[in-house]
Every structure is written in structure tokens, then in C-alpha cells.
Amino acid sequence: MDTEASRDRVPTVPGTGRPVPEADPALVERWRSGGGELVDLLAQVREGYGGVAAFRLGPARTVLVTDPQAVQHVLARQPDLYVKRSHRARLLIGDGVLSATGAAWKRQRRLLQSQFTGTGMRRYEQRITEAARTTAARWDGYARRGQTFDVGQEMRRFALDTIWRALTGHPLDDGTERELAAVAAVAAVLPTLPADAADAHDAVAADLARIDAVARHAIDTARGGAAGPHGPGLLDVLVQAAAERPQYTDRLIRDELVTLLVAGHETTATTLTWLYLLLDRFPAAREEALAAGDAGSAQRRQALQALVHETLRLYPSAWILPRHATADDAPAGYAVEAGTDLLVCPYLTHRDPELWPDPERFDPRRFLVPDDRPGHPGAYFPFGMGPRACLGLQFALRESTVLLEHLLxxxxxxxxxxxxxxxxxxxxxxxxxxxxxxxxSPAGR
Ligand code: HEM
Known part of the structure; x- marks a missing residue:
């Protein structure tokens, strides 16, 4: 059928695009000798060469994609041409939905998707509220005692408790929380592990064993049929799937569990930490959000959600999305050859002054007044786009907003x-x- 959508999916004839501008090697050398962060190099490449631009860190070219039209093309219009490649994170998350590809990914995504939308999502309402109440009670304690506490650590505790309740139906207990510190420990060292897979595994074997033990216990509990105080968790859905589909081995259930812990915890926790740090610099934004409506009103909720969106504009936690071109193509009219590595970078798109005036300013009103933000879907994509977009989008927005309703x-x-x-x-x-x-705060806000 020759619909617009099907025409969009036809790869461009090789050689038809304009050449992608390539950064001067001297720029890369200066960056390398200056010891800067990767983001500094990417910002210079974008600034000097535009929204689709190449650079070389070694012999191979990497194409940086920040132009909204090209972003949409790569992530949403031609997702089959631009694939995720097996990466180091597999050591931790195995074949979970975040790293799976092809038919396995489709099957895994379909099963999980139903759990994160519509009625599936409604099951988590009470769990999210209870996790927020637990955090709020802890904060009341800090306030009463005048105690100093770490905001980042608190947000990690909240996000981990919330996802754990969604997965298992139980609140997170102290012992499991201690053991799950191993997840963050492995995630933190992933980029620095040896290239050889066996050596990399050996370097974090003890932490992986702790994670596997927690997963085994949670799977056995779900299989035992003893539902938690919140009723069955997502893990029960995975365990039931195993009864009907041979692909759902204990290993795959473990991989999905760890994937959801990794994907659904650090991202939300850092977003909430950034949000509080931004409110420290822009205190009027808190006052405006609280003045938008009474507690529990739709206006208040919308204003709190706008705080989250504006935080995600400045700090999209997944700040680069790597892809690999499997065929010749021409995103936004630029020729990209098969075999090219691409970095799609929401962090830089979200800070492009041509799309977002005064981009460094934290201004949640951008997300309250529709005309105040760019209309192109590729101009704002903290949750990615297309078929591999974030599965937990609604969950993340809901848990963040509910927490703010309690704390702010x-x-x-x-x-x-x-x-x-x-x-x-x-x-x-x-x-x-x-x-x-x-x-x-004075009572009654
Ligand atoms: C503010 C919080 C979050 C942000 C900013 C975020 C961002 C993202 C992004 C950008 C992607 C796409 C990656 C790519 O295209 O390469 C993604 C994928 C994913 N996210 Fe999230 N995420 C958040 C919270 C969550 C939560 C709470 C969960 C689970 C409950 C979750 C589960 C997933 C999963 C499973 C995928 C992989 C989907 C697939 O490949 O099919 N995320 N996330």
C-alpha cells in the first residue's frame, strides 16, 4: 500500500544525499589534549558544523544527530535501518527488552507494553502513592530533627522503592535495598571495564552474583504465588508468561527484572535530583507551581508535570542514544552510509537556541503555554521516539508528579x-x- 507512512520507510537511493560536514581533526585534537568531556566535543561539532555532522575519534566516523527532522527520521521513521548494537550493558541487563533486538525484542516489548499503559498503569497508582508517602514521612523526620540528608540518595531510594513495588507488589526492605546497591555499582563502572567480555565479567562477578541472588529470590517468591500487599507485580506477569512461552526462561525473567530496575530507577532519580537543584537556582518556579492550583487540582498537577518536563529538557537523563546504520540512507537529506555509527543527542537538541530561546533558563512555562515551545516532535524527546521509545514514560511522569505533590x-x-x-x-x-x-512550609499549601 502506498501510504505516506510506507513511503517514509523506503530507504533513500544511495548517493543521493548531501555529504555530511565533517569536523576538522584539529578541533578533535584540541578537545583531546584539553581533557574535556565528550559533551564538550559534541557541542563544538554541532556549533561548528550543524545538526547532522561527523567527527572522528579514531579511524571510524561518528555522525552526531541533533537536527529535529533528522532525529525523527533516525528514531521514528526508519527505526529498522538504525539499530541498537550489543553493548557493554548486556553484562548487567543480559537480553532484557532494552538490549534485545529483532523478533525477541518485539515479543518482549509487547508483553511489557500492556503493563505500562492504560489499565496496566492504573495498577501502579496505589504503589506509587505509598512510595511517595514513605519518602514524605522520612522527610518530615529530617525536618523535625533538623537533620542534613542527601537529596540524590533520597531520590534513588524513592525511585528504587517505587519500581520494586511495581515489580514485586512489596515495598523495598532494607536488606534488598543494600543488595541492590550492586546494580548501581556495576552500572557505574560499565564504561571503564575491560573490552574482553570474560575479563569484564570477572571484574564485577561479586556484584553480579549479589544481583542474581536478589532476582532469584524475587522470582521464587512470585512463583510461590504469595502476592505482596499491593497484589501481584509485574514479575508475576513474567512468571505466568513462562508457563505459556518457552522463551521466558528464568534467565530471561532475571534479565527483564534487572533491565526494569536499571532503566526505571537511575533515570527518574537523577531527574528528580536535577529538579531540586534547579529549584534552588530558580526558586520562583516552585512558588509558581504551588500557586497554579490547590493541592489535588488538575492545575497543580499540570504545573508540577511542567517542572518535570523542563528539567528533562535541560537534563534528559539518557543524554545520548547510539544507533548503527544498517543501510545507506539520507536523514534530513544528508548521505549516511551503511556501517556508520550515529549519536542522537537530546541534550544538545534541547539546548539549541534556535529551537529553545534562552535555553539555559529554567522556565516550566514553556510546557504550560503550547505556543511557547517548538512544534516539531524531534525538538523534545527525553524519552526517545519511535518503536524503541521509553516503555516507562507514563510511569516516570506519574511517580515524579506524585512525589512532588507530597514533597514540594x-x-x-x-x-x-x-x-x-x-x-x-x-x-x-x-x-x-x-x-x-x-x-x-506554613500549613495548607
Ligand atoms: C525520567 C525517567 C526516564 C527517562 C528520561 C527515560 C528515557 C528513556 C529513553 C531515552 C529511552 C530510549 C533509549 C533509546 O532509544 O536508545 C528509554 C528506553 C526504555 N526505558 Fe526509559 N526513561 C525513564 C524512566 C523509565 C522507567 C521508570 C522505566 C520502567 C518502569 C523505563 C523503562 C525503559 C525501557 C524498558 C526502555 C527500553 C525500551 C525498548 O528498547 O523497547 N524508563 N528510556
């Missing part, structure tokens, strides 16, 4: 120190502790 009116946060640097690893996160104290 109750206290003002005073940071004792803020991280001076930003770490651009697998996620973009504040690099260092964020100790703070709380002052209770």
Missing part, C-alpha cells in the same frame, strides 16, 4: 553544598553529594 508543598529545601560538576556517563547526573536541610 511541605518543605523548602536548603542545600548545604551542590555538586560543582556534571557527570556525562550512561546518564547525565550531578557529580557529587547534594546535602540539604528542610524548613517546613
Amino acid at each position: 508543598p511541605a518543605h523548602t529545601v536548603t542545600f548545604r553544598a551542590t555538586p560543582a560538576k556534571t557527570a556525562y556517563g550512561i546518564t547525565v547526573r550531578p557529580d557529587g553529594p547534594a546535602p540539604a536541610t528542610l524548613t517546613p
Whole structure:
């Protein structure tokens, strides 16, 4: 059928696109000798050569994609041409939906998708609220005692508790929380592990064993049929799938569990930490959000969601999305040959002054007034786009908004120190502790 969508999916005839501008090797050399972060190089390449531009760190060319039309083309229009390649994270998440490809990915995605939309999502409402209440009660304690606590650590605890409740139906207990520190420990060292797969595995074997033990216990509990206080979890759905589909081995269930813990915890936690750090610099945004409507009103909820969106504009936690071209093509009219590695970079698109005026300014109103933001879908994509877009989008927005409904009116946060640097690893996160104290707000906000 010759619909517009099917025409979009036809690869461009090789050799028809314009050449992709390539950064001067001297620029790369200067960056290398200056010891800067990868993001600094990418920003210079974009600034000097445009929204589809190439650079070489070694013999191979990498194409940086920040132009909205090209972003949409690569992620959403031609997803079969631009694939994810097996990466180091497989050591931790195995064949879970984040790293799976082809028919296996389709099958795994279909099963999980139903759990993260519509009625599937509604099952998590109560769990999200309880996790938010638990955090709010802890914060009340810090406020009463005048205790200094770490905002980043608190957000990690909340996000892990929430996803654990969704997965298992149980709140996160202290022992499991301690063991799951191994997930963050492995994720943090992934980029620095040896290239050889066996050596890499040996380097983190002890942490992987701790993760496997937690997963085994959770799977056995789900299989035992003892539902948690919130009712069955997502893990029960995976265990039931195993009864009907041979592909769902215990190994794959473990991989999905760890994938959801990894994908669904650090991302939300860093977003919420950035949000509080941004409110420290732009305190009027908190006042405006609370003034938008009474507690529980749709206006208040919308204003809180706009805080989350504006935070994700400045700090999209998954800040680069790597892809590999499997055929010749021409995104936004630029010739890209088969075999090329691409980096799609929401971080830079979201800070492009031509799309987002005064991009460094934190202004949640951009997401309240429709005309205040660019109309192109490729101009804002913190959750990715197309068939591989984030499965947990609704979950992440819901848990963030519900937490803010509980925390934001109750206290003002005073940071004792803020991280001076930003770490651009697998996620973009504040690099260092964020100790703070709380002052209770007047009642009734
Ligand atoms: C603010 C929080 C979050 C952000 C910014 C975020 C961002 C993203 C992005 C950009 C992708 C696409 C990656 C790519 O195209 O290469 C993605 C994929 C994914 N996310 Fe999220 N995410 C968040 C929260 C969550 C949560 C809470 C969950 C689970 C409950 C989750 C589960 C997933 C999964 C399973 C995938 C892989 C989907 C696939 O490949 O089919 N994410 N996320």
C-alpha cells in the first residue's frame, strides 16, 4: 500500500544525499589534549558544523544527530535501518527488552507494553502513592530533627522503592535495598571495564552474583504465588508468561527484572535530583507551581508535570542514544552510509537556541503555554521516539508528579553544598553529594 507512512520507510537511493560536514581533526585534537568531556566535543561539532555532522575519534566516523527532522527520521521513521548494537550493558541487563533486538525484542516489548499503559498503569497508582508517602514521612523526620540528608540518595531510594513495588507488589526492605546497591555499582563502572567480555565479567562477578541472588529470590517468591500487599507485580506477569512461552526462561525473567530496575530507577532519580537543584537556582518556579492550583487540582498537577518536563529538557537523563546504520540512507537529506555509527543527542537538541530561546533558563512555562515551545516532535524527546521509545514514560511522569505533590508543598529545601560538576556517563547526573536541610512550609499549601 502506498501510504505516506510506507513511503517514509523506503530507504533513500544511495548517493543521493548531501555529504555530511565533517569536523576538522584539529578541533578533535584540541578537545583531546584539553581533557574535556565528550559533551564538550559534541557541542563544538554541532556549533561548528550543524545538526547532522561527523567527527572522528579514531579511524571510524561518528555522525552526531541533533537536527529535529533528522532525529525523527533516525528514531521514528526508519527505526529498522538504525539499530541498537550489543553493548557493554548486556553484562548487567543480559537480553532484557532494552538490549534485545529483532523478533525477541518485539515479543518482549509487547508483553511489557500492556503493563505500562492504560489499565496496566492504573495498577501502579496505589504503589506509587505509598512510595511517595514513605519518602514524605522520612522527610518530615529530617525536618523535625533538623537533620542534613542527601537529596540524590533520597531520590534513588524513592525511585528504587517505587519500581520494586511495581515489580514485586512489596515495598523495598532494607536488606534488598543494600543488595541492590550492586546494580548501581556495576552500572557505574560499565564504561571503564575491560573490552574482553570474560575479563569484564570477572571484574564485577561479586556484584553480579549479589544481583542474581536478589532476582532469584524475587522470582521464587512470585512463583510461590504469595502476592505482596499491593497484589501481584509485574514479575508475576513474567512468571505466568513462562508457563505459556518457552522463551521466558528464568534467565530471561532475571534479565527483564534487572533491565526494569536499571532503566526505571537511575533515570527518574537523577531527574528528580536535577529538579531540586534547579529549584534552588530558580526558586520562583516552585512558588509558581504551588500557586497554579490547590493541592489535588488538575492545575497543580499540570504545573508540577511542567517542572518535570523542563528539567528533562535541560537534563534528559539518557543524554545520548547510539544507533548503527544498517543501510545507506539520507536523514534530513544528508548521505549516511551503511556501517556508520550515529549519536542522537537530546541534550544538545534541547539546548539549541534556535529551537529553545534562552535555553539555559529554567522556565516550566514553556510546557504550560503550547505556543511557547517548538512544534516539531524531534525538538523534545527525553524519552526517545519511535518503536524503541521509553516503555516507562507514563510511569516516570506519574511517580515524579506524585512525589512532588507530597514533597514540594511541605518543605523548602536548603542545600548545604551542590555538586560543582556534571557527570556525562550512561546518564547525565550531578557529580557529587547534594546535602540539604528542610524548613517546613506554613500549613495548607
Ligand atoms: C525520567 C525517567 C526516564 C527517562 C528520561 C527515560 C528515557 C528513556 C529513553 C531515552 C529511552 C530510549 C533509549 C533509546 O532509544 O536508545 C528509554 C528506553 C526504555 N526505558 Fe526509559 N526513561 C525513564 C524512566 C523509565 C522507567 C521508570 C522505566 C520502567 C518502569 C523505563 C523503562 C525503559 C525501557 C524498558 C526502555 C527500553 C525500551 C525498548 O528498547 O523497547 N524508563 N528510556
